[in-house]
Amino acid sequence: MKENIAIINNLHHLMDYDARKFITAETVLKNSLHNWINTAGSLKLKTVLQKYFDYVQQHIQKMEEFYKEEAIVTAGLTNRVMPAFIADAEEKLENCTDPTVKDACLLACVQAINHYKISAYGTAAAFANALELEKHAVFFREAAVNEKQIDDRLSQLAEHEINTSAKMPGVLHQ
Numbered sequence: 001m002k003e004n005i006a007i008i009n010n011l012h013h014l015m016d017y018d019a020r021k022f023i024t025a026e027t028v029l030k031n032s033l034h035n036w037i038n039t040a041g042s043l044k045l046k047t048v049l050q051k052y053f054d055y056v057q058q059h060i061q062k063m064e065e066f067y068k069e070e071a072i073v074t075a076g077l078t079n080r081v082m083p084a085f086i087a088d089a090e091e092k093l094e095n096c097t098d099p100t101v102k103d104a105c106l107l108a109c110v111q112a113i114n115h116y117k118i119s120a121y122g123t124a125a126a127f128a129n130a131l132e133l134e135k136h137a138v139f140f141r142e143a144a145v146n147e148k149q150i151d152d153r154l155s156q157l158a159e160h161e162i163n164t165s166a167k168m169p170g171v172l173h174q
Contacts, residue, residue: 015127015136016072022120023063025079029113030056032086036106041099042162045107048153052110055146062139069135085113104158104166111154118147 008014033053040046066072089109096102125140 011127012131015124015131016070017077018120018127019063019066019070019124020072020077021079022124023060023067024077025082025117025120026056026060026063028079028082028086030060032089033110036089036110039093040103040106042103042157042165044157044161045103048150048157049110051153052114052150055143055150059143059146062143066136066139081116082113085109085116089113098166100162100165103162107154107158107162111151111158114147114151114154118144118151121147 008017030053033049033056037046037049037053040049089106092105092109093102096105121140121144125137125144128134128137128140
């Protein structure tokens with residue numbers, strides 16, 4: 001087992017250090033997504049969030065495989081970014097009084113999280129690629145692609161349904 005890396009003195013250490021925080025971030029997100037699926041009013045938003053939930057579960061499973069192959073101990077490293085995103089989202093959602101506005105808020109908050117994860121997985125893929133760790137690079141690239149697919153779905157949904165409905169809460173839209 002690799003020891004708990006306190007010093008980062010090469011790219012491999014940096015990749016492993018960052019990756020050690022991924023699973024805590026994904027686990028925290030998974031728990032919140034489960035609640036947010038129930039919170040969403042739009043059936044289309046629920047569907048995209050469910051797909052995202054499925055991706056997050058896949059990411060957790062593949063991260064566990066990555067940790068075993070890299071002999072990484074995950075204890076002691078927490079991702080502080082994801083809980084901050086989630087706390088911000090929860091605070092905003094608590095203050096939304098209209099269901100259509102709440103859907104717009106939820107979508108925007110999930111998309112902010114999604115953008116963070118696109119960056120994190122993309123960076124990890126670049127590190128793995130530079131280190132000629134092709135299997136790891138493929139996993140991280142696939143995770144980034146999953147995140148981009150969700151981002152595209154959320155953008156389309158925001159543009160063509162959710163934000164339009166939230167413009168005039170309480171008014172039925174065709």
